[in-house]
Amino acid sequence: MIRKELSEVPEYVPGKSVEEIKRTYGLEKVVKLASNENPYGASPKVFEALKNFRDFHVYPPKDPIELRERIAEYVGFPEKMIVVGAGLDGVLENVFKMFVNKGDVVAIPIPTFPYYEILAKIYGAKIKFLRRKENFETAEFDERAKLTIICSPNNPTGNVENFEFVREVVESVKGIVFIDEAYAEFTEKRLTKLAEYENVIVGRTFSKAFGLANLRIGYAIMNENFAREYMKVCPPFSISTIAILAAIAALDDIEYMNKAVKKIVAERSRLEKALGKYFRVYPSEANFLYVEAENSDEVCYELERRGVIVRNLKNFRGVKNGIRITVGKPEENNFLLKALEEIF
Ligand code: PMP
Secondary structure (H helix, E strand, O other): OOOHHHHHOOOOOOOOOHHHHHHHHOOOOOEEOOOOOOOOOOOHHHHHHHOOOOOOOOOOOOOOHHHHHHHHHHHOOOHHHEEEEOHHHHHHHHHHHHHOOOOOEEEEEOOOOOHHHHHHHHOOOEEEEEOEOOOOOEOOOOOOOOEEEEEOOOOOOOOOOOHHHHHHHHHHOOOEEEEEOOOHHHOOOOOHHHHHOOOEEEEEEOOOOOOOHHHOOEEEEOOHHHHHHHHHHOOOOOOOHHHHHHHHHHHOOHHHHHHHHHHHHHHHHHHHHHHOOOOEEOOOOOOEEEEEOOOHHHHHHHHHOOOEEOEEOOOOOOOOOEEEEEOOOHHHHHHHHHHHHHHO
16 A cells, blocks of 8 residues: 555664663663764754743644744745745755645755655656765756756765856756755855745755754744745644744844854864764865765774764665764763774
């Protein structure tokens, strides 16, 4: 009975949890640097905004207009061009629902975030995997593609795409270009401006820099007509009032977010240098670092049993010997470095 497309769909494998590792190895202290979460958490204004929330029995609004207005102000595009979803994952799913027919070409540069491939397979798309250069910038595109994905900064490699190259892609392809800027706040080199093009959709999230991963709230900038159609495919009430209130409060405290980002970016440089002693480390514009180790399985295992969870990328298409390490707080990063010193 199950659609045959699903037989081709790989399961999404998340980073291991702290509880799991504590139990497996009987450890008391475990540091998770595997899911690109923000170690500083949400702004105190978020806690304040939710403190008196009681309306658990009431449906959320269908269209959180105030939040869309605040996002519009934040990204510098009109409110009519802003849509929201249950995480950027939810936004992505809606975008696939809008555009991808069975047999359409979906172009995905690899390595990248695995959920694009999962969605493309669910929708029965023909996937064209695009090559990257040595520095992981996308090296080609396919004019025929109905949907081209550009992830910048790219998960898991941390690099940004060249603005002029992406503009060329946007101007050359027949279809839509989805620019995933989940990690936009960690870089100055953004592609957001390209949302001015009618065939471009820029996706963002509150999960990373704003520290709201658990509340599942993301958004996208797209042309007004698309935004109207988006409302048809978006499941009703997919974002809770709690998430809406939290996101608004987070936008009320950009200063808090900027401070967290600044600390993470400073730690990113320190960690990049320190990890160079053990691995080939690539420069990053996100809140994680991509490293290559000949014996990546062994390294991940040895770290795990010392209480450090990193992301072994062996299931990521197009990755060889790669490990992704989220930048944590200074003491978490020191814990990682101490473990590495012991292992090596
Ligand atoms: N895009 C990229 C590149 C990501 O790394 C993530 C989070 N892992 C997402 C989208 C989804 O983010 P969320 O659904 O939490 O907003």
